[in-house]
Amino acid sequence: MDGTRDVVAVVVAVDSPAGRIATTIDELTTHLPSTGQQLVCPICSARSWPCPPFHDAAHRVIAVGVRLADLVPVDLHPQLWPPATPQQQPWPTEEVSNG
Numbered sequence: 001m002d003g004t005r006d007v008v009a010v011v012v013a014v015d016s017p018a019g020r021i022a023t024t025i026d027e028l029t030t031h032l033p034s035t036g037q038q039l040v041c042p043i044c045s046a047r048s049w050p051c052p053p054f055h056d057a058a059h060r061v062i063a064v065g066v067r068l069a070d071l072v073p074v075d076l077h078p079q080l081w082p083p084a085t086p087q088q089q090p091w092p093t094e095e096v097s098n099g
C-alpha cells in the first residue's frame, strides 16, 4: 500500500444536494491526505492540510447542506475539528444547538 485512499463512486440524483455539488465533492476528495500523511495534501504537495482547494470545496459542500464530516475519513476529523480547542475550530460543527 502506498497510503492512497480508496474511493467509491456513488450515484445520486442530479437535483439532490450532493448531486448539485458532485464535482465539488470530487475535488474535495482529491485533496484528502493519504493514509498516514494527515498533514500533507497529495496534490498541493508544498502545502499543509487542509489546503486552500480543500478549504474552498468544504465551504461549498457546507453551503448546500451536505455534512462535511460524512465526506472526510474519520482519521482526518481531528485535523478539522481538534478536540482540545473547541473555541478555535476552523470548520463549522454542523451540529444544531438548541441553546
Ligand SMILES: [Zn+2]
Binding pocket: 031, 041, 042, 043, 044, 051, 052, 053, 054
Ligand atoms: Zn490540496
